[in-house]
Amino acid sequence: MTITLDQARTIVDAALAHGTEAGFKPLTVAVLDPGGALVALARQDGSGFLRPDLATAKASGVLALGMTNRAISARVADDSDFFTTLATLTGGKVVAAPGGVFVHDAGGALLGAVGVTGDASANDEAAALAGIAAAGLVGRTGAED
Amino acid sequence: MTITLDQARTIVDAALAHGTEAGFKPLTVAVLDPGGALVALARQDGSGFLRPDLATAKASGVLALGMTNRAISARVADDSDFFTTLATLTGGKVVAAPGGVFVHDAGGALLGAVGVTGDASANDEAAALAGIAAAGLVGRTGAED
Amino acid sequence: MTITLDQARTIVDAALAHGTEAGFKPLTVAVLDPGGALVALARQDGSGFLRPDLATAKASGVLALGMTNRAISARVADDSDFFTTLATLTGGKVVAAPGGVFVHDAGGALLGAVGVTGDASANDEAAALAGIAAAGLVGRTGAED
Amino acid sequence: MTITLDQARTIVDAALAHGTEAGFKPLTVAVLDPGGALVALARQDGSGFLRPDLATAKASGVLALGMTNRAISARVADDSDFFTTLATLTGGKVVAAPGGVFVHDAGGALLGAVGVTGDASANDEAAALAGIAAAGLVGRTGAED
Numbered sequence: 001m002t003i004t005l006d007q008a009r010t011i012v013d014a015a016l017a018h019g020t021e022a023g024f025k026p027l028t029v030a031v032l033d034p035g036g037a038l039v040a041l042a043r044q045d046g047s048g049f050l051r052p053d054l055a056t057a058k059a060s061g062v063l064a065l066g067m068t069n070r071a072i073s074a075r076v077a078d079d080s081d082f083f084t085t086l087a088t089l090t091g092g093k094v095v096a097a098p099g100g101v102f103v104h105d106a107g108g109a110l111l112g113a114v115g116v117t118g119d120a121s122a123n124d125e126a127a128a129l130a131g132i133a134a135a136g137l138v139g140r141t142g143a144e145d
Numbered sequence: 146m147t148i149t150l151d152q153a154r155t156i157v158d159a160a161l162a163h164g165t166e167a168g169f170k171p172l173t174v175a176v177l178d179p180g181g182a183l184v185a186l187a188r189q190d191g192s193g194f195l196r197p198d199l200a201t202a203k204a205s206g207v208l209a210l211g212m213t214n215r216a217i218s219a220r221v222a223d224d225s226d227f228f229t230t231l232a233t234l235t236g237g238k239v240v241a242a243p244g245g246v247f248v249h250d251a252g253g254a255l256l257g258a259v260g261v262t263g264d265a266s267a268n269d270e271a272a273a274l275a276g277i278a279a280a281g282l283v284g285r286t287g288a289e290d
Numbered sequence: 291m292t293i294t295l296d297q298a299r300t301i302v303d304a305a306l307a308h309g310t311e312a313g314f315k316p317l318t319v320a321v322l323d324p325g326g327a328l329v330a331l332a333r334q335d336g337s338g339f340l341r342p343d344l345a346t347a348k349a350s351g352v353l354a355l356g357m358t359n360r361a362i363s364a365r366v367a368d369d370s371d372f373f374t375t376l377a378t379l380t381g382g383k384v385v386a387a388p389g390g391v392f393v394h395d396a397g398g399a400l401l402g403a404v405g406v407t408g409d410a411s412a413n414d415e416a417a418a419l420a421g422i423a424a425a426g427l428v429g430r431t432g433a434e435d
Numbered sequence: 436m437t438i439t440l441d442q443a444r445t446i447v448d449a450a451l452a453h454g455t456e457a458g459f460k461p462l463t464v465a466v467l468d469p470g471g472a473l474v475a476l477a478r479q480d481g482s483g484f485l486r487p488d489l490a491t492a493k494a495s496g497v498l499a500l501g502m503t504n505r506a507i508s509a510r511v512a513d514d515s516d517f518f519t520t521l522a523t524l525t526g527g528k529v530v531a532a533p534g535g536v537f538v539h540d541a542g543g544a545l546l547g548a549v550g551v552t553g554d555a556s557a558n559d560e561a562a563a564l565a566g567i568a569a570a571g572l573v574g575r576t577g578a579e580d
Contacts (some may be wrong), residue, residue, distance in 0.1 A: 004190055026356075037194035041186040045149055048356030049182035049326060053379050076371060083371045092378030096371045146291060147324075179292075180325015181484060211461075211483030226511060226518045226531045233527030234488050294480055327484035331476040335439055339472035 002033045003103055003112040007135045008040035011103070011114055015131030016044060019119065027118035027127055030055035031103075034110055036063050036093075047118050054095070058115030058124075061086070061094030062102060068142025069125075072096045099124035102140040103132055111137065147178045148248060148257040152280045153185035156248070156259055160276030161189060164264065172263035172272060175200035176248075179255050181208050181238075192263050199240070203260030203269075206231070206239030207247060213287025214270075217241045244269035247285040248277055256282065292323045293393060293402040297425045298330035301393070301404055305421030306334060309409065317408035317417055320345035321393075324400050326353050326383075337408050344385070348414075349405030351376070351384030352392060358432025359415075362386045389414035392430040393422055401427065437468045438538060438547040442570045443475035446538070446549055450566030451479060454554065462553035462562060465490035466538075469545055471498050471528075482553050489530070493550030493559075496521070496529030497537060503577025504533045504560075534559035537575040538567055546572065 008031035019027040026044035028051035033039055036059075043051055062068055065086070067075065073096040076083040086094045098121040103111045114132060116124040125141055132139035153176035164172040171189035173196035178184055181204075188196055207213055210231070212220065218241040221228040231239045243266040248256045259277060261269040270286055277284035298321035309317040316334035318341035323329055326349075333341055352358055355376070357365065363386040366373040376384045388411040393401045404422060406414040415431055422429035443466035454462040461479035463486035468474055471494075478486055497503055500521070502510065508531040511518040521529045533556040538546045549567060551559040560576055567574035 005187055009187065033194070035194055037188070038186055038197040039188050041183055042150055042154065043182070043184050046356065048354050049178070049180055049324075050354035050376075050380065050384075051356075052183040054375075057375060057379060073371075080371055080374075084374055087371075087374045087378040090378075092375050092380070095375050097369060178325065179484075180323065180327065182325065209483050209485035210489075211481065211486075224532060226508075226515055226522075229515070229519055229522045230489075230492060230527050230530050231485075233522040233525075234492060235485060235527070239485075295477055299477065323484070325484055327478070328476055328487040329478050331473055332440055332444065333472070333474050339468070339470055342473040 001105070001109045001111055003031060003039055005039055007137065010135040011131035012040050012042045014134030015114065015116055015127040016042060018127045018130035022123065024119040024123050024127065027116055027124070028052055028055040029127070029131065030059050030115045031112060032056065032059040032063060032115070033112045034063060036060045039112065051117050054117040055115040057093040058095045058100035058117060059113035061090065062100040063113045064090060064094060068102065068140065069096060069098045069100050070142030097121040098141065099128065101125060101128040101132060104138040104140060106138065146250070146254045146256055148176060148184055150184055152282065155280040156276035157185050157187045159279030160259065160261055160272040161187060163272045163275035167268065169264040169268050169272065172261055172269070173197055173200040174272070174276065175204050175260045176257060177201065177204040177208060178257045179208060181205045184257065196262050199262040200260040202238040203240045203245035203262060204258035206235070207245040208258045209235060209239060213247065213285065214241060214243045214245050215287030242266040243286060244273065246270060246273040246277060249283045249285060251283065291395070291399045291401055293321060293329055295329055297427065300425040301421035302330050302332045304424030305404065305406055305417040306332060308417045308420035312413065314409040314413050314417065317406055317414070318342055318345040319417070319421065320349050320405045321402060322346065322349040322353060322405070323402045324353060326350045329402065341407050344407040345405040347383040347405065348385045348390035348407060349403035351380070352390040353403045354380060354384060358392065358430065359386060359388045359390050360432030387411040388431060389418065391415060391418040391422060394428045394430060396428065436540070436544045436546055438466060438474055440474055442572065445570040446566035447475050447477045449569030450549065450551055450562040451477060453562045453565035457558065459554040459558050459562065462551055462559070463487055463490040464562070464566065465494055465550045466547060467491065467494040467498060468547045469498060471495045474547065486552050489552040490550040492528040493530045493535035493552060494548035496525065497535040498548045499525060499529060503537065503575065504531060504535050505577030507531045532556040533576060534563065536560060536563040536567060539573045539575060541573065
């Protein structure tokens, strides 16, 4: 199974709307399929040119390892050399800070992941979760574990 | 000047709608700012996982050189070594085939470029032009030169 | 909008003159457009061969993230893994130390950024600001925030 | 020995002036030291964002091999696989087409190389030679061999 473009666009639109309503800085939102390829991306006016790569990296990293940002962060907390290995293996497409969120359907099947960047990591993650909820899907950040 | 997210989304939606109505294979559409960074991207269900990179490459290449696909194609027609230089300098982000289209405003200012991939190059380009027209902007492919 | 070559050369010349008058070590100055591409660069005699890449990295990093060196430094202060992500995503083109300065016009529009390297970071930044002022433009380092 | 910044700036200014007077498309000019590092670069308004890399590649390639563009072109004429090797070894920083010119002093000592890109290769080379002559130095393209 994989996320559809319709679902991905709903996530992008609702995540950006959440950020705008909450007064966040300009955001970039990326939605990836389970294989780590982009399905949809949008960058708000004023969001820097690395943001598409960074939003993609947040979503790609959790999919690549099958670990939430929090699990990655815990794993590398006392072993930053391992993070360096992950970063160099992936060309930087892994982030330990929050903002990369798994997307599951109601039955628990993995559909992909969402990455958001632009404001504080907690706000980025909140925007991602708002987008996923708007699509009637289930987000997993590791905070609920 | 640079393309706005609102303009970019209109282009993406209209380009995909054009492809669907025309019975094209699944398309991926990327809209880049003049510096070559993504503003919006959408990949239709069934479009392969390299398509986001390929759509981005089509748009990035024309912006990088300030040359249309047709001008790039003419330049490398008798000098494939030069294309090898371009491909390696950019990590493959340059395409000679049609499907990367400059976007200008009514006054002629460059706002960015659109890249479309998934069907025959001529159809990819037609979808890009349909998207740009729907945003009330002006596309430039080199065919009109 | 983007910085012009005439503006960029004025910045380069005045930044280098500032360094020479102040007795700084040999400097390298890079001026980038908002998309992160070079517009003008000059390396003083005796400045090492990595300096062009380093000056470019200082300017590119702030543009890529839309954050000043000081904001980047604060963001990564307690999260060096995030800096590793940024460095690997960009091929090293991001610097947390001062010396990458945003360039705005009198109306506040972003025109690009200047990167200076060769002496202490504070001196590099002072040279960049002197260059920007000589062009009648406005520099932003984060120190004024 | 190596080219000085003063010499490099004279070359850049005169090469760009030549292009403007001759009605060439916008040019980018790069001046490199014998080690292949940038000393000065300028990109005229409207020159695409890959042009700094391409101008640098033209100059770097001749220095890297100690061969003129014409010698490189003759060497790879019937062996494009060898050009592919050169391109991949250097990350694309080698060009077989004219526009990378060695710079020598009156005594024949190698000081560096100039790369020009933006118009037809013959015009790019003419601009480079005009710049080198304006600095009272000697250009070598291979055409005089």
